[in-house]
Amino acid sequence: MPNRSLFLKILSAVILFGAWEIAGRIPVSYAFPTFLEAMGALFRMAGDGTLWTAYAETLQPLVVGVAISAVLGIAIGLWVGLSNVFDWLFSPIFIVMQAAPLAALIPLLVLAYGIGLTSKVLVVCIMAMPVIVLNTSSAVRNTPESMKEMGRAFLASELAIILKIIIPAASPVIFAGLRLGVSAGFIGAILAELKITPTGVGDIITYSRSIADYPSMYAAIFSIILLAVLFLNVLEKTETVLFKGNQRGYVSD
Amino acid sequence: MVPESAVSTRNISKNYGDVEALRNLSLEFPRGQLTSLLGPSGCGKTTLLKIIAGLLQPSSGEVEVNGHTVTGPGPDRAFVFQDFALLPWASVIRNVAFGLEMRGVAKSEREAIAERYIREVGLAGFEHAYPHELSGGMRQRVGLARALSVDAQVLLMDEPFSAVDEQTRRKFQEDLLGLVQNEKKTFIFVTHSIEEAVYVSDQIAILLPRPSRVSEIIRPSGFRDKGADNIRRDPEYLDIVDQIWASLRSYVE
Numbered sequence: 093m094p095n096r097s098l099f100l101k102i103l104s105a106v107i108l109f110g111a112w113e114i115a116g117r118i119p120v121s122y123a124f125p126t127f128l129e130a131m132g133a134l135f136r137m138a139g140d141g142t143l144w145t146a147y148a149e150t151l152q153p154l155v156v157g158v159a160i161s162a163v164l165g166i167a168i169g170l171w172v173g174l175s176n177v178f179d180w181l182f183s184p185i186f187i188v189m190q191a192a193p194l195a196a197l198i199p200l201l202v203l204a205y206g207i208g209l210t211s212k213v214l215v216v217c218i219m220a221m222p223v224i225v226l227n228t229s230s231a232v233r234n235t236p237e238s239m240k241e242m243g244r245a246f247l248a249s250e251l252a253i254i255l256k257i258i259i260p261a262a263s264p265v266i267f268a269g270l271r272l273g274v275s276a277g278f279i280g281a282i283l284a285e286l287k288i289t290p291t292g293v294g295d296i297i298t299y300s301r302s303i304a305d306y307p308s309m310y311a312a313i314f315s316i317i318l319l320a321v322l323f324l325n326v327l328e329k330t331e332t333v334l335f336k337g338n339q340r341g342y343v344s345d
Numbered sequence: 346m347v348p349e350s351a352v353s354t355r356n357i358s359k360n361y362g363d364v365e366a367l368r369n370l371s372l373e374f375p376r377g378q379l380t381s382l383l384g385p386s387g388c389g390k391t392t393l394l395k396i397i398a399g400l401l402q403p404s405s406g407e408v409e410v411n412g413h414t415v416t417g418p419g420p421d422r423a424f425v426f427q428d429f430a431l432l433p434w435a436s437v438i439r440n441v442a443f444g445l446e447m448r449g450v451a452k453s454e455r456e457a458i459a460e461r462y463i464r465e466v467g468l469a470g471f472e473h474a475y476p477h478e479l480s481g482g483m484r485q486r487v488g489l490a491r492a493l494s495v496d497a498q499v500l501l502m503d504e505p506f507s508a509v510d511e512q513t514r515r516k517f518q519e520d521l522l523g524l525v526q527n528e529k530k531t532f533i534f535v536t537h538s539i540e541e542a543v544y545v546s547d548q549i550a551i552l553l554p555r556p557s558r559v560s561e562i563i564r565p566s567g568f569r570d571k572g573a574d575n576i577r578r579d580p581e582y583l584d585i586v587d588q589i590w591a592s593l594r595s596y597v598e
Protein backbone atom coordinates (compact mmCIF):
# COMPACT_ATOMS: atom_id res chain seq x y z
CA MET A 93 0.00 0.00 0.00
CA PRO A 94 2.70 2.63 0.76
CA ASN A 95 4.00 2.14 -2.78
CA ARG A 96 0.62 2.81 -4.22
CA SER A 97 0.14 5.99 -2.19
CA LEU A 98 3.63 7.16 -3.18
CA PHE A 99 2.75 6.50 -6.79
CA LEU A 100 -0.46 8.53 -6.43
CA LYS A 101 1.46 11.38 -4.84
CA ILE A 102 3.94 11.44 -7.72
CA LEU A 103 1.12 11.21 -10.23
CA SER A 104 -0.73 14.16 -8.74
CA ALA A 105 2.52 16.17 -8.67
CA VAL A 106 3.16 15.37 -12.34
CA ILE A 107 -0.39 16.40 -13.29
CA LEU A 108 -0.12 19.63 -11.31
CA PHE A 109 3.27 20.59 -12.74
CA GLY A 110 2.17 19.62 -16.22
CA ALA A 111 -0.86 21.88 -15.94
CA TRP A 112 1.41 24.67 -14.66
CA GLU A 113 3.77 24.19 -17.58
CA ILE A 114 0.92 24.31 -20.10
CA ALA A 115 -0.67 27.33 -18.43
CA GLY A 116 2.71 29.06 -18.50
CA ARG A 117 3.16 28.34 -22.19
CA ILE A 118 -0.27 29.54 -23.33
CA PRO A 119 0.40 31.95 -21.39
CA VAL A 120 -2.51 32.75 -19.08
CA SER A 121 -0.79 35.99 -18.09
CA TYR A 122 2.47 37.61 -19.08
CA ALA A 123 3.32 37.53 -15.35
CA PHE A 124 2.94 33.75 -15.12
CA PRO A 125 6.10 31.79 -15.95
CA THR A 126 6.20 28.17 -17.02
CA PHE A 127 7.06 25.46 -14.54
CA LEU A 128 10.47 24.90 -16.12
CA GLU A 129 11.33 28.60 -16.00
CA ALA A 130 10.40 28.72 -12.35
CA MET A 131 12.50 25.62 -11.66
CA GLY A 132 15.39 27.20 -13.54
CA ALA A 133 15.16 30.26 -11.32
CA LEU A 134 14.91 28.05 -8.26
CA PHE A 135 18.13 26.21 -9.11
CA ARG A 136 19.88 29.46 -9.98
CA MET A 137 18.97 30.97 -6.61
CA ALA A 138 19.93 27.77 -4.84
CA GLY A 139 23.22 27.78 -6.71
CA ASP A 140 24.25 31.35 -5.95
CA GLY A 141 23.10 31.08 -2.33
CA THR A 142 20.34 33.71 -2.47
CA LEU A 143 17.78 31.10 -1.49
CA TRP A 144 19.73 29.85 1.52
CA THR A 145 20.41 33.29 2.99
CA ALA A 146 16.74 34.11 2.45
CA TYR A 147 15.66 30.99 4.31
CA ALA A 148 18.13 31.61 7.11
CA GLU A 149 16.17 34.82 7.60
CA THR A 150 12.63 33.47 7.10
CA LEU A 151 13.07 30.33 9.17
CA GLN A 152 13.85 32.31 12.33
CA PRO A 153 10.36 33.71 12.99
CA LEU A 154 8.81 30.62 11.44
CA VAL A 155 10.59 28.05 13.60
CA VAL A 156 10.38 30.11 16.77
CA GLY A 157 6.73 30.99 16.16
CA VAL A 158 5.65 27.47 15.26
CA ALA A 159 7.54 25.99 18.22
CA ILE A 160 5.96 28.47 20.64
CA SER A 161 2.52 27.93 19.12
CA ALA A 162 2.81 24.15 19.30
CA VAL A 163 4.07 23.93 22.87
CA LEU A 164 2.02 26.77 24.29
CA GLY A 165 -0.98 25.99 22.11
CA ILE A 166 -1.19 22.36 23.21
CA ALA A 167 -0.56 23.30 26.84
CA ILE A 168 -3.24 25.99 26.83
CA GLY A 169 -5.55 23.69 24.89
CA LEU A 170 -5.16 20.93 27.48
CA TRP A 171 -5.78 23.39 30.24
CA VAL A 172 -8.81 24.92 28.59
CA GLY A 173 -10.15 21.45 27.82
CA LEU A 174 -9.67 20.18 31.36
CA SER A 175 -11.02 23.14 33.28
CA ASN A 176 -14.34 24.84 32.80
CA VAL A 177 -13.00 28.04 34.30
CA PHE A 178 -10.18 28.27 31.78
CA ASP A 179 -12.54 27.33 29.01
CA TRP A 180 -14.76 30.23 29.96
CA LEU A 181 -11.77 32.56 30.32
CA PHE A 182 -9.68 31.71 27.27
CA SER A 183 -11.82 30.09 24.58
CA PRO A 184 -13.39 33.37 23.44
CA ILE A 185 -9.94 34.95 22.99
CA PHE A 186 -8.80 32.20 20.64
CA ILE A 187 -12.08 32.11 18.77
CA VAL A 188 -11.76 35.85 18.15
CA MET A 189 -8.09 35.44 17.21
CA GLN A 190 -8.97 32.79 14.70
CA ALA A 191 -11.69 34.88 13.14
CA ALA A 192 -9.84 38.21 13.16
CA PRO A 193 -8.46 39.50 9.87
CA LEU A 194 -4.76 39.34 10.67
CA ALA A 195 -3.61 41.93 8.17
CA ALA A 196 -5.51 44.53 10.17
CA LEU A 197 -3.59 43.64 13.30
CA ILE A 198 -0.12 43.85 11.80
CA PRO A 199 0.17 47.66 11.98
CA LEU A 200 -0.77 47.45 15.66
CA LEU A 201 1.90 44.85 16.29
CA VAL A 202 4.50 46.95 14.50
CA LEU A 203 3.45 49.93 16.56
CA ALA A 204 3.90 47.96 19.77
CA TYR A 205 6.89 45.76 18.99
CA GLY A 206 8.71 47.44 16.10
CA ILE A 207 9.71 45.78 12.87
CA GLY A 208 12.08 43.18 14.34
CA LEU A 209 11.86 39.51 14.98
CA THR A 210 9.36 39.88 17.83
CA SER A 211 6.61 41.22 15.60
CA LYS A 212 7.17 38.52 13.01
CA VAL A 213 7.15 35.76 15.61
CA LEU A 214 3.90 37.20 16.95
CA VAL A 215 2.34 37.16 13.49
CA VAL A 216 3.26 33.49 13.12
CA CYS A 217 1.86 32.73 16.59
CA ILE A 218 -1.38 34.60 15.98
CA MET A 219 -1.85 32.60 12.80
CA ALA A 220 -0.84 29.22 14.19
CA MET A 221 -1.94 29.15 17.80
CA PRO A 222 -5.74 29.53 17.80
CA VAL A 223 -6.44 26.45 15.72
CA ILE A 224 -4.00 24.41 17.83
CA VAL A 225 -5.61 25.57 21.07
CA LEU A 226 -9.17 25.10 19.85
CA ASN A 227 -8.54 21.64 18.40
CA THR A 228 -6.69 20.48 21.49
CA SER A 229 -9.31 21.73 23.91
CA SER A 230 -12.27 20.29 22.03
CA ALA A 231 -10.47 16.95 21.63
CA VAL A 232 -9.75 16.86 25.35
CA ARG A 233 -13.31 17.71 26.21
CA ASN A 234 -14.61 14.98 23.92
CA THR A 235 -12.66 12.14 25.51
CA PRO A 236 -15.25 9.39 26.00
CA GLU A 237 -16.51 9.44 29.58
CA SER A 238 -16.42 5.65 29.75
CA MET A 239 -12.65 5.58 29.20
CA LYS A 240 -12.02 8.08 31.99
CA GLU A 241 -14.35 6.11 34.22
CA MET A 242 -12.44 2.94 33.42
CA GLY A 243 -9.23 4.75 34.38
CA ARG A 244 -10.66 5.76 37.73
CA ALA A 245 -12.01 2.27 38.37
CA PHE A 246 -8.50 0.88 37.87
CA LEU A 247 -7.00 3.48 40.22
CA ALA A 248 -5.36 5.78 37.71
CA SER A 249 -4.28 9.08 39.27
CA GLU A 250 -5.54 12.35 37.80
CA LEU A 251 -2.18 12.75 36.07
CA ALA A 252 -2.24 9.19 34.73
CA ILE A 253 -5.73 9.76 33.34
CA ILE A 254 -4.46 12.82 31.50
CA LEU A 255 -1.28 11.16 30.23
CA LYS A 256 -2.52 7.64 29.54
CA ILE A 257 -6.11 8.25 28.49
CA ILE A 258 -7.00 11.84 27.63
CA ILE A 259 -3.91 12.74 25.58
CA PRO A 260 -3.78 9.53 23.53
CA ALA A 261 -7.53 9.75 22.94
CA ALA A 262 -7.19 13.39 21.85
CA SER A 263 -4.00 12.95 19.85
CA PRO A 264 -5.53 12.48 16.38
CA VAL A 265 -7.43 15.75 16.68
CA ILE A 266 -4.47 17.48 18.34
CA PHE A 267 -2.29 16.46 15.41
CA ALA A 268 -4.92 17.63 12.95
CA GLY A 269 -4.81 20.98 14.75
CA LEU A 270 -1.02 21.01 14.61
CA ARG A 271 -1.06 20.40 10.87
CA LEU A 272 -3.50 23.25 10.33
CA GLY A 273 -1.54 25.43 12.74
CA VAL A 274 1.77 24.78 11.01
CA SER A 275 0.27 25.58 7.61
CA ALA A 276 -1.14 28.79 9.02
CA GLY A 277 2.26 29.53 10.56
CA PHE A 278 3.90 29.32 7.13
CA ILE A 279 1.35 31.76 5.79
CA GLY A 280 2.01 33.99 8.80
CA ALA A 281 5.78 33.96 8.26
CA ILE A 282 5.48 35.04 4.62
CA LEU A 283 2.74 37.54 5.42
CA ALA A 284 4.97 39.09 8.07
CA GLU A 285 7.79 39.46 5.55
CA LEU A 286 5.48 40.99 2.98
CA LYS A 287 3.70 43.37 5.36
CA ILE A 288 6.27 44.35 7.97
CA THR A 289 9.69 44.56 6.32
CA PRO A 290 10.70 42.63 3.24
CA THR A 291 13.29 40.14 4.43
CA GLY A 292 14.12 36.56 3.52
CA VAL A 293 11.78 34.79 1.15
CA GLY A 294 9.32 37.66 1.38
CA ASP A 295 12.08 39.92 0.09
CA ILE A 296 12.72 37.66 -2.92
CA ILE A 297 9.02 37.75 -3.72
CA THR A 298 8.72 41.53 -3.34
CA TYR A 299 11.98 42.34 -5.08
CA SER A 300 11.60 39.99 -8.05
CA ARG A 301 8.09 41.25 -8.63
CA SER A 302 9.30 44.84 -8.64
CA ILE A 303 11.84 44.03 -11.37
CA ALA A 304 9.35 41.77 -13.21
CA ASP A 305 11.50 38.66 -12.63
CA TYR A 306 8.44 36.45 -12.36
CA PRO A 307 10.21 33.08 -12.56
CA SER A 308 12.15 33.97 -9.38
CA MET A 309 9.00 35.15 -7.67
CA TYR A 310 7.18 31.91 -8.41
CA ALA A 311 10.27 29.90 -7.54
CA ALA A 312 10.27 31.50 -4.08
CA ILE A 313 6.56 30.81 -3.60
CA PHE A 314 7.04 27.25 -4.83
CA SER A 315 9.92 26.67 -2.42
CA ILE A 316 7.91 27.76 0.59
CA ILE A 317 5.01 25.48 -0.38
CA LEU A 318 7.46 22.62 -0.86
CA LEU A 319 8.94 23.25 2.56
CA ALA A 320 5.48 23.33 4.15
CA VAL A 321 4.54 20.02 2.50
CA LEU A 322 7.77 18.39 3.64
CA PHE A 323 7.26 19.66 7.17
CA LEU A 324 3.69 18.36 7.29
CA ASN A 325 4.91 14.96 6.15
CA VAL A 326 7.48 14.90 8.94
CA LEU A 327 4.71 15.78 11.38
CA GLU A 328 2.59 12.93 10.09
CA LYS A 329 5.48 10.48 10.52
CA THR A 330 5.98 11.71 14.06
CA GLU A 331 2.36 11.02 14.81
CA THR A 332 2.49 7.47 13.51
CA VAL A 333 5.62 6.79 15.53
CA LEU A 334 4.24 8.32 18.73
CA PHE A 335 0.71 6.97 18.54
CA LYS A 336 0.72 3.76 16.62
CA GLY A 337 -2.89 2.99 17.46
CA ASN A 338 -4.12 6.14 15.68
CA GLN A 339 -3.36 4.56 12.34
CA ARG A 340 -5.33 1.51 13.20
CA GLY A 341 -8.77 3.01 13.29
CA TYR A 342 -11.05 3.34 16.24
CA VAL A 343 -13.43 0.97 17.87
CA SER A 344 -16.88 2.39 17.73
CA ASP A 345 -19.37 0.92 20.09
CA MET B 346 -26.10 -20.22 56.86
CA VAL B 347 -25.21 -16.91 55.34
CA PRO B 348 -21.56 -15.87 55.77
CA GLU B 349 -20.69 -12.30 56.72
CA SER B 350 -21.06 -9.64 54.06
CA ALA B 351 -18.13 -8.46 51.99
CA VAL B 352 -20.23 -5.65 50.57
CA SER B 353 -23.33 -4.06 51.99
CA THR B 354 -25.41 -1.31 50.50
CA ARG B 355 -27.64 0.61 52.87
CA ASN B 356 -30.63 2.67 51.78
CA ILE B 357 -29.06 3.69 48.52
CA SER B 358 -30.96 6.22 46.47
CA LYS B 359 -29.75 7.70 43.23
CA ASN B 360 -31.35 10.42 41.17
CA TYR B 361 -30.15 11.58 37.79
CA GLY B 362 -31.84 14.96 37.71
CA ASP B 363 -35.51 14.06 37.53
CA VAL B 364 -34.89 10.39 36.87
CA GLU B 365 -35.07 8.37 40.05
CA ALA B 366 -32.92 5.33 39.31
CA LEU B 367 -32.61 3.74 42.77
CA ARG B 368 -34.78 4.23 45.83
CA ASN B 369 -33.80 3.06 49.27
CA LEU B 370 -32.03 -0.03 48.07
CA SER B 371 -30.43 -2.21 50.73
CA LEU B 372 -28.65 -5.43 49.91
CA GLU B 373 -26.01 -7.65 51.49
CA PHE B 374 -23.38 -9.42 49.40
CA PRO B 375 -21.99 -12.44 51.27
CA ARG B 376 -18.22 -12.89 51.22
CA GLY B 377 -16.88 -15.51 48.86
CA GLN B 378 -20.19 -15.87 47.06
CA LEU B 379 -21.68 -14.77 43.79
CA THR B 380 -24.69 -12.49 43.86
CA SER B 381 -26.59 -11.79 40.66
CA LEU B 382 -28.61 -8.67 40.01
CA LEU B 383 -31.52 -9.45 37.78
CA GLY B 384 -34.00 -6.91 36.57
CA PRO B 385 -35.53 -5.23 33.56
CA SER B 386 -33.41 -3.01 31.33
CA GLY B 387 -32.94 0.50 32.69
CA CYS B 388 -33.81 -0.48 36.26
CA GLY B 389 -30.48 0.72 37.62
CA LYS B 390 -28.22 -2.33 37.77
CA THR B 391 -25.25 -0.55 36.20
CA THR B 392 -25.92 2.42 38.45
CA LEU B 393 -25.81 0.25 41.56
CA LEU B 394 -22.62 -1.45 40.42
CA LYS B 395 -20.94 1.89 39.76
CA ILE B 396 -21.97 3.16 43.16
CA ILE B 397 -20.39 0.09 44.76
CA ALA B 398 -17.30 0.68 42.62
CA GLY B 399 -17.10 4.24 43.94
CA LEU B 400 -17.45 5.65 40.43
CA LEU B 401 -20.77 7.29 41.22
CA GLN B 402 -21.87 8.99 44.42
CA PRO B 403 -25.27 7.88 45.69
CA SER B 404 -27.76 10.68 46.35
CA SER B 405 -28.19 9.15 49.79
CA GLY B 406 -27.27 5.98 51.62
CA GLU B 407 -23.90 4.32 51.92
CA VAL B 408 -21.86 1.37 50.72
CA GLU B 409 -19.50 -0.63 52.89
CA VAL B 410 -16.81 -2.92 51.53
CA ASN B 411 -15.06 -5.07 54.12
CA GLY B 412 -16.37 -2.80 56.83
CA HIS B 413 -15.09 0.42 55.28
CA THR B 414 -17.39 3.03 53.85
CA VAL B 415 -16.79 3.53 50.13
CA THR B 416 -15.75 7.04 49.11
CA GLY B 417 -14.17 6.21 45.77
CA PRO B 418 -12.60 3.42 43.73
CA GLY B 419 -10.22 1.13 45.59
CA PRO B 420 -7.84 -1.78 45.07
CA ASP B 421 -10.35 -4.14 46.69
CA ARG B 422 -12.73 -3.86 43.72
CA ALA B 423 -12.40 -4.47 39.98
CA PHE B 424 -14.96 -3.64 37.32
CA VAL B 425 -16.01 -5.34 34.09
CA PHE B 426 -17.76 -2.71 32.02
CA GLN B 427 -20.92 -3.34 30.05
CA ASP B 428 -19.48 -1.33 27.14
CA PHE B 429 -15.99 -2.88 27.57
CA ALA B 430 -14.24 0.53 27.85
CA LEU B 431 -11.04 -0.59 26.12
CA LEU B 432 -8.34 1.83 25.02
CA PRO B 433 -8.44 1.66 21.20
CA TRP B 434 -4.81 2.75 20.77
CA ALA B 435 -3.47 0.08 23.09
CA SER B 436 -2.85 -3.55 22.22
CA VAL B 437 -4.71 -6.33 24.01
CA ILE B 438 -1.84 -6.94 26.39
CA ARG B 439 -1.55 -3.27 27.30
CA ASN B 440 -5.28 -3.07 27.85
CA VAL B 441 -5.26 -6.12 30.09
CA ALA B 442 -2.23 -4.86 32.00
CA PHE B 443 -3.71 -1.37 32.45
CA GLY B 444 -4.89 -1.94 36.02
CA LEU B 445 -1.53 -3.41 37.00
CA GLU B 446 0.28 -0.54 35.31
CA MET B 447 -1.74 1.93 37.38
CA ARG B 448 -0.84 -0.03 40.50
CA GLY B 449 2.83 0.45 39.65
CA VAL B 450 3.64 -3.17 38.77
CA ALA B 451 6.86 -3.42 36.72
CA LYS B 452 6.42 -3.93 32.98
CA SER B 453 7.81 -7.46 32.67
CA GLU B 454 5.85 -8.67 35.66
CA ARG B 455 2.55 -7.13 34.59
CA GLU B 456 2.90 -8.49 31.07
CA ALA B 457 3.51 -11.96 32.43
CA ILE B 458 0.36 -11.71 34.54
CA ALA B 459 -1.61 -10.22 31.64
CA GLU B 460 -0.50 -13.03 29.33
CA ARG B 461 -1.75 -15.59 31.78
CA TYR B 462 -5.23 -14.04 31.95
CA ILE B 463 -5.33 -13.49 28.19
CA ARG B 464 -4.79 -17.22 27.83
CA GLU B 465 -7.39 -17.91 30.48
CA VAL B 466 -10.11 -16.02 28.59
CA GLY B 467 -9.13 -17.80 25.37
CA LEU B 468 -7.36 -14.97 23.56
CA ALA B 469 -3.87 -16.48 23.36
CA GLY B 470 -2.23 -15.31 20.15
CA PHE B 471 -4.04 -11.96 20.19
CA GLU B 472 -1.76 -10.27 22.74
CA HIS B 473 -0.59 -7.69 20.23
CA ALA B 474 -3.82 -7.19 18.33
CA TYR B 475 -5.70 -3.91 18.70
CA PRO B 476 -9.30 -3.77 19.94
CA HIS B 477 -10.71 -2.84 16.52
CA GLU B 478 -9.22 -6.04 15.14
CA LEU B 479 -11.27 -8.13 17.56
CA SER B 480 -14.90 -9.21 17.48
CA GLY B 481 -17.33 -7.87 20.08
CA GLY B 482 -17.11 -11.01 22.16
CA MET B 483 -13.33 -10.96 22.05
CA ARG B 484 -13.27 -7.35 23.21
CA GLN B 485 -15.53 -8.26 26.07
CA ARG B 486 -13.07 -10.94 27.12
CA VAL B 487 -10.25 -8.37 27.12
CA GLY B 488 -12.29 -6.36 29.63
CA LEU B 489 -12.80 -9.51 31.67
CA ALA B 490 -9.09 -10.35 31.67
CA ARG B 491 -8.26 -6.78 32.73
CA ALA B 492 -10.53 -7.05 35.76
CA LEU B 493 -9.29 -10.52 36.73
CA SER B 494 -5.63 -9.57 36.43
CA VAL B 495 -5.67 -7.04 39.28
CA ASP B 496 -6.65 -9.75 41.76
CA ALA B 497 -9.26 -7.69 43.60
CA GLN B 498 -11.35 -9.16 46.41
CA VAL B 499 -14.62 -8.00 44.92
CA LEU B 500 -15.41 -8.37 41.23
CA LEU B 501 -18.13 -6.16 39.81
CA MET B 502 -19.24 -7.63 36.52
CA ASP B 503 -21.72 -5.77 34.35
CA GLU B 504 -23.16 -8.28 31.89
CA PRO B 505 -19.71 -9.75 31.32
CA PHE B 506 -20.84 -12.50 28.95
CA SER B 507 -23.46 -10.60 26.97
CA ALA B 508 -21.48 -10.49 23.72
CA VAL B 509 -19.81 -13.89 23.68
CA ASP B 510 -21.20 -16.86 21.80
CA GLU B 511 -23.26 -19.52 23.56
CA GLN B 512 -20.46 -22.11 23.75
CA THR B 513 -17.98 -19.65 25.20
CA ARG B 514 -20.66 -18.32 27.49
CA ARG B 515 -21.31 -21.79 28.93
CA LYS B 516 -17.61 -22.36 29.34
CA PHE B 517 -17.24 -19.02 31.11
CA GLN B 518 -20.17 -19.83 33.39
CA GLU B 519 -18.43 -23.06 34.39
CA ASP B 520 -15.13 -21.22 34.83
CA LEU B 521 -16.92 -18.67 36.95
CA LEU B 522 -18.30 -21.40 39.23
CA GLY B 523 -14.74 -22.71 39.58
CA LEU B 524 -13.46 -19.25 40.31
CA VAL B 525 -16.07 -18.67 43.02
CA GLN B 526 -15.24 -22.00 44.59
CA ASN B 527 -11.45 -21.80 44.45
CA GLU B 528 -10.78 -18.16 45.19
CA LYS B 529 -12.23 -16.47 48.20
CA LYS B 530 -13.62 -13.68 46.08
CA THR B 531 -16.95 -11.96 46.12
CA PHE B 532 -18.69 -11.57 42.79
CA ILE B 533 -21.46 -9.15 41.94
CA PHE B 534 -22.82 -10.13 38.61
CA VAL B 535 -25.34 -8.36 36.43
CA THR B 536 -27.16 -10.39 33.82
CA HIS B 537 -30.34 -10.40 31.79
CA SER B 538 -30.44 -14.15 31.55
CA ILE B 539 -32.53 -15.91 34.19
CA GLU B 540 -30.89 -19.26 33.42
CA GLU B 541 -27.44 -17.77 33.71
CA ALA B 542 -28.30 -16.15 37.03
CA VAL B 543 -29.67 -19.36 38.49
CA TYR B 544 -26.76 -21.38 37.13
CA VAL B 545 -23.95 -19.29 38.58
CA SER B 546 -25.42 -17.59 41.64
CA ASP B 547 -25.39 -18.28 45.33
CA GLN B 548 -27.86 -15.45 45.70
CA ILE B 549 -30.10 -13.71 43.19
CA ALA B 550 -31.51 -10.26 43.86
CA ILE B 551 -34.50 -9.40 41.71
CA LEU B 552 -34.83 -5.68 41.17
CA LEU B 553 -38.03 -3.82 40.43
CA PRO B 554 -38.25 -1.38 37.55
CA ARG B 555 -37.34 2.23 38.23
CA PRO B 556 -37.12 3.47 40.94
CA SER B 557 -35.35 0.28 41.77
CA ARG B 558 -35.59 -1.67 45.01
CA VAL B 559 -35.00 -5.31 45.78
CA SER B 560 -38.23 -7.19 45.33
CA GLU B 561 -37.01 -10.66 46.15
CA ILE B 562 -33.87 -12.52 47.14
CA ILE B 563 -33.50 -16.11 46.03
CA ARG B 564 -30.76 -18.40 47.30
CA PRO B 565 -30.42 -21.49 45.14
CA SER B 566 -28.58 -24.01 47.27
CA GLY B 567 -29.61 -27.58 46.57
CA PHE B 568 -27.85 -28.21 43.28
CA ARG B 569 -24.61 -26.31 43.73
CA ASP B 570 -22.49 -29.42 44.45
CA LYS B 571 -24.08 -31.73 41.91
CA GLY B 572 -21.44 -30.94 39.29
CA ALA B 573 -21.54 -28.45 36.47
CA ASP B 574 -23.11 -30.86 33.99
CA ASN B 575 -26.08 -31.84 36.10
CA ILE B 576 -27.23 -28.45 37.28
CA ARG B 577 -29.27 -27.63 34.19
CA ARG B 578 -31.29 -30.82 34.64
CA ASP B 579 -31.85 -30.43 38.34
CA PRO B 580 -35.53 -29.99 39.31
CA GLU B 581 -34.71 -27.24 41.80
CA TYR B 582 -32.81 -25.37 39.08
CA LEU B 583 -35.79 -25.59 36.76
CA ASP B 584 -38.23 -24.57 39.51
CA ILE B 585 -36.23 -21.49 40.38
CA VAL B 586 -35.99 -20.47 36.74
CA ASP B 587 -39.78 -20.75 36.49
CA GLN B 588 -40.33 -18.90 39.72
CA ILE B 589 -38.14 -15.97 38.63
CA TRP B 590 -39.77 -15.84 35.25
CA ALA B 591 -43.16 -15.73 36.91
CA SER B 592 -42.21 -12.73 39.03
CA LEU B 593 -40.43 -10.86 36.22
CA ARG B 594 -43.15 -11.57 33.71
CA SER B 595 -45.53 -9.05 35.23
CA TYR B 596 -43.10 -6.23 34.33
CA VAL B 597 -42.82 -7.28 30.75
CA GLU B 598 -46.57 -7.38 30.21
Ligand SMILES: Nc1ncnc2c1ncn2[C@@H]1O[C@H](COP(=O)(O)OP(=O)(O)OP(=O)(O)O)[C@@H](O)[C@H]1O
Pocket residue numbers: 361364366385386387388389390391392393427555
Ligand atom coordinates in the same frame (compact mmCIF):
# COMPACT_ATOMS: atom_id res chain seq x y z
N1 LIG C 1 -25.55 9.47 33.36
C1 LIG C 1 -26.88 9.38 33.40
N2 LIG C 1 -27.64 10.49 33.31
C2 LIG C 1 -28.97 10.42 33.36
N3 LIG C 1 -29.68 9.30 33.52
C3 LIG C 1 -29.00 8.16 33.61
C4 LIG C 1 -27.56 8.13 33.55
N4 LIG C 1 -27.16 6.85 33.66
C5 LIG C 1 -28.28 6.11 33.78
N5 LIG C 1 -29.39 6.89 33.75
C6 LIG C 1 -30.77 6.43 33.90
O1 LIG C 1 -30.85 5.62 35.05
C7 LIG C 1 -31.61 4.47 34.79
C8 LIG C 1 -30.82 3.23 35.17
O2 LIG C 1 -29.72 3.08 34.27
P1 LIG C 1 -28.74 1.87 34.34
O3 LIG C 1 -27.71 2.05 33.30
O4 LIG C 1 -28.26 1.70 35.74
O5 LIG C 1 -29.71 0.66 33.95
P2 LIG C 1 -29.40 -0.89 33.80
O6 LIG C 1 -30.24 -1.59 34.79
O7 LIG C 1 -27.94 -1.12 33.85
O8 LIG C 1 -29.95 -1.19 32.35
P3 LIG C 1 -29.42 -2.23 31.27
O9 LIG C 1 -29.85 -3.56 31.74
O10 LIG C 1 -30.15 -1.83 30.02
O11 LIG C 1 -27.94 -2.07 31.17
C9 LIG C 1 -32.00 4.50 33.32
O12 LIG C 1 -33.35 4.81 33.25
C10 LIG C 1 -31.19 5.61 32.72
O13 LIG C 1 -31.98 6.36 31.85
Ligand SMILES: [Mg+2]
Pocket residue numbers: 390391392427503
Ligand atom coordinates in the same frame (compact mmCIF):
# COMPACT_ATOMS: atom_id res chain seq x y z
MG1 LIG D 1 -26.50 -1.71 32.53
